[in-house]
Amino acid sequence: MAKEPVARKKSAKSIIKANGPINNLEEYLKSDWWKRIFNSMYIKTDADVVEDELITSSEVDLICDIVKLKNGSNVLDLACGQGRHLIELGQRGTFNLYGIDRSRYLIQRGKNTAKKKGISINFKEGDARKLPYLTDTFDLVTILGNSFGYFNSIDDDIKILKEVFRVLKPNGLLLMDIADGEFLKTNFTPRSWEWIDKKHFVCRERSMAADNERLISREVITHTEKGVLVDQFYAERLYSKEDLMSLLDKVGFSNVRFNGQLVTDSMRNQDLGMMEKRFILTSEVKKEWTPKKLKKELINVAVLLGDPRIGDVIKPDAKFDADDFETIDKLKIALSKSNKYKFSYISNHQSLISDLQKIKGNVELIFNLCDEGFNNEATKELHIPALLEMMNFKYTGSNPQTLAYCYDKSLIRGISTEIGVTVADGFVITSDENLFELNIPFPVIAKPNFGDSSFGINQDNVAYDIEQLTNAIQRIRTQFGYNKPILVEEFLTGPELSFGVIGNLSNYTLLPIIEEDYSELPKELPKICGYEAKWLVDSPYMRSLRSIRADIPIETEQVIIDSSLKLFERLQCMDYCRFDWRLSEKGIPKLLEVNPNPGWCWDGHLAKMAAFADIDYPAMLELILDAAMQRYERN
Numbered sequence: 184m185a186k187e188p189v190a191r192k193k194s195a196k197s198i199i200k201a202n203g204p205i206n207n208l209e210e211y212l213k214s215d216w217w218k219r220i221f222n223s224m225y226i227k228t229d230a231d232v233v234e235d236e237l238i239t240s241s242e243v244d245l246i247c248d249i250v251k252l253k254n255g256s257n258v259l260d261l262a263c264g265q266g267r268h269l270i271e272l273g274q275r276g277t278f279n280l281y282g283i284d285r286s287r288y289l290i291q292r293g294k295n296t297a298k299k300k301g302i303s304i305n306f307k308e309g310d311a312r313k314l315p316y317l318t319d320t321f322d323l324v325t326i327l328g329n330s331f332g333y334f335n336s337i338d339d340d341i342k343i344l345k346e347v348f349r350v351l352k353p354n355g356l357l358l359m360d361i362a363d364g365e366f367l368k369t370n371f372t373p374r375s376w377e378w379i380d381k382k383h384f385v386c387r388e389r390s391m392a393a394d395n396e397r398l399i400s401r402e403v404i405t406h407t408e409k410g411v412l413v414d415q416f417y418a419e420r421l422y423s424k425e426d427l428m429s430l431l432d433k434v435g436f437s438n439v440r441f442n443g444q445l446v447t448d449s450m451r452n453q454d455l456g457m458m459e460k461r462f463i464l465t466s467e468v469k470k471e472w473t474p475k476k477l478k479k480e481l482i483n484v485a486v487l488l489g490d491p492r493i494g495d496v497i498k499p500d501a502k503f504d505a506d507d508f509e510t511i512d513k514l515k516i517a518l519s520k521s522n523k524y525k526f527s528y529i530s531n532h533q534s535l536i537s538d539l540q541k542i543k544g545n546v547e548l549i550f551n552l553c554d555e556g557f558n559n560e561a562t563k564e565l566h567i568p569a570l571l572e573m574m575n576f577k578y579t580g581s582n583p584q585t586l587a588y589c590y591d592k593s594l595i596r597g598i599s600t601e602i603g604v605t606v607a608d609g610f611v612i613t614s615d616e617n618l619f620e621l622n623i624p625f626p627v628i629a630k631p632n633f634g635d636s637s638f639g640i641n642q643d644n645v646a647y648d649i650e651q652l653t654n655a656i657q658r659i660r661t662q663f664g665y666n667k668p669i670l671v672e673e674f675l676t677g678p679e680l681s682f683g684v685i686g687n688l689s690n691y692t693l694l695p696i697i698e699e700d701y702s703e704l705p706k707e708l709p710k711i712c713g714y715e716a717k718w719l720v721d722s723p724y725m726r727s728l729r730s731i732r733a734d735i736p737i738e739t740e741q742v743i744i745d746s747s748l749k750l751f752e753r754l755q756c757m758d759y760c761r762f763d764w765r766l767s768e769k770g771i772p773k774l775l776e777v778n779p780n781p782g783w784c785w786d787g788h789l790a791k792m793a794a795f796a797d798i799d800y801p802a803m804l805e806l807i808l809d810a811a812m813q814r815y816e817r818n
Contacts, residue, residue, distance in 0.1 A: 201403065201411040208390050208399040212416045217333045221264070221286035224404055224413050228385050233267060233328070242360070242445070243271040246325070249442050249465060250356060252278060256322040259283070259350065261311050261343070262330035266293030266304060273302035280304040281321070283311065291744055295737050307690060312342040315690045316350045318473045324351055327360040329461055332397075332420030337430075340420065344434040351468040357436065360445060363460045364421030371398055382407050396420055427464060436466040481525035483546045484808065486518070487567065489555030490532040513785045514552070517801040524808055526550075532558050539574055548811060549578040552783050562633070564590070564780075579811040581757045581779035588754055589777045592632050592670050599774050602753055604746040607765070607773045609672030612656065621649075626674040628711070629655040631663050645674050645709040675773060677766025679710070680733050682747050683781070683792045685759045685803070686810045689817065694792035696740060698733040730791045736770070743772050750777055758810040761789055783807075
């Protein structure tokens with residue numbers, strides 16, 4: 184029985200801690216400050232420069248005058264931010280443009296802007312000290328907008344320059360736009376404040392670090408009604424011309440030239456800080472082409488699958504059927520097209536350990552596609568990577584801990600809420616509860632708290648009143664047992680969306696968001712992509728539903744991407760993952776599930792997303808394998 188709905192308590196607003204007066208700014212500076220500061224507030228405080236198209240255009244004018252780029256040139260902008268220079272450059276010629284930045288927010292903002300303008304730019308989130316590009320790739324590498332000298336140690340700056348040297352072609356050019364350190368050391372403004380719009384103002388403090396090499400800055404951003412929003416600290420190493428020449432010479436660059444100064448005039452005409460006076464330098468790479476490596480032998484990969492010899496309760500007839508064998512055949516055909524990997528297959532779970540022992544030392548990677556779990560038991564999906572780790576095999580996909588987390592829907596809801604990701608309103612009914620307080624309005628959906636493959640989720644799980652909810656709970660308990668918790672959530676009625684990531688945080692591919700198209704579904708049926716849509720051939724859901732490219736506002740897409748990547752990082756997902764979302768009636772995206780090691784079949788959601796990105800099935804599978812190989816190489 185359920186009590187009448189009651190009003191929910193509003194969560195307390197988080198309060199920003201402001202530090203008050205500080206004598207020594209350096210004591211409050213974190214060594215990895217650059218991981219957090221470049222977000223929407225950065226765009227707001229620095230908008231007078233970084234959002235001014237006239238300033239960007241004039242800076243690109245100067246770059247083009249100095250470099251004389253030819254169409255077809257490969258250009259990399261290091262610490263590219265939101266890609267303002269690349270986007271401007273892309274409107275002036277046919278160049279192969281690449282941008283890399285540590286800020287996920289700025290990279291996604293750049294991708295969205297470039298997409299709107301129809302400009303092709305390869306943006307990546309990554310670390311400038313270890314670039315994900317091949318040797319001898321670029322004609323020009325730029326470091327613009329005073330984006331050099333952020334790290335604590337000068338050794339890190341040297342690492343960056345060495346990486347730039349590596350990825351530049353012979354006779355390639357480095358162009359840097361950097362603050363005049365000698366000028367700033369004696370001319371920085373110790374304190375300032377300015378309005379950044381009608382509601383926000385920023386107060387700044389600056390002082391030199393104890394080593395007299397870095398300028399430490401503090402920014403306190405305040406809203407006139409909400410109070411202090413941000414109290415943050417950052418630093419930059421100040422280089423003189425002589426310092427830079429010495430640094431570049433140490434790395435191996437030649438012909439260092441200083442090509443004049445940049446003096447920025449912003450619309451606000453207030454505190455320009457590090458951007459006030461900069462100079463532009465260029466330097467050439469004199470080196471031989473790196474000898475091409477001989478073609479490697481094919482990499483041996485063992486593909487680990489579910490066992491077709493034994494039952495599987497999730498499948499409609501509790502066993503592998505013709506569709507399953509067709510799926511495996513299409514997998515093998517797709518993998519056979521690889522010119523990089525060579526495959527063998529393991530599927531007998533009774534002899535799994537001995538089969539793995541036989542191939543020990545002969546395979547470089549296990550392609551773990553056993554989402555059925557050990558002995559085709561879903562609760563033992565995590566046992567497969569656990570076994571592979573104990574036997575010291577390298578494998579694709581997420582580790583046992585991540586799989587365990589994501590098998591528990593309620594746990595994922597808690598983790599999501601903890602890191603600021605919105606989930607559907609809901610609550611859990613435990614095994615000993617027959618009375619519960621319904622604190623969300625109808626309609627609702629009841630589903631097993633544990634599980635995947637939509638097992639136990641169908642149209643009858645959607646309830647529009649107490650009686651229907653009670654019946655849904657009873658059906659779940661009859662099917663799964665009374666000792667299993669049940670999750671009850673608001674039934675969202677907006678578009679149902681899926682978003683996929685292939686790769687890892689240092690180098691990933693974001694797949695297009697897809698939407699379930701319910702237009703052909705009989706109107707009397709609830710719009711839900713559950714077990715019937717995925718497994719039951721004669722169901723109106725399987726006959727009617729199809730996946731289309733999502734048509735959602737760019738802001739909504741951004742929230743889904745940013746939130747999914749936060750979860751990817753927090754849950755330590757690896758190589759590939761799918762995130763399922765649904766919009767509320769008001770268009771608010773709410774997370775439904777996280778699926779590490781998602782369905783890999785040729786007609787699954789991941790393959791459908793990849794197809795919208797012009798990535799065919801064989802290429803999608805190879806991307807997953809490449810991601811795992813690169814991950815192990817990095818580690």
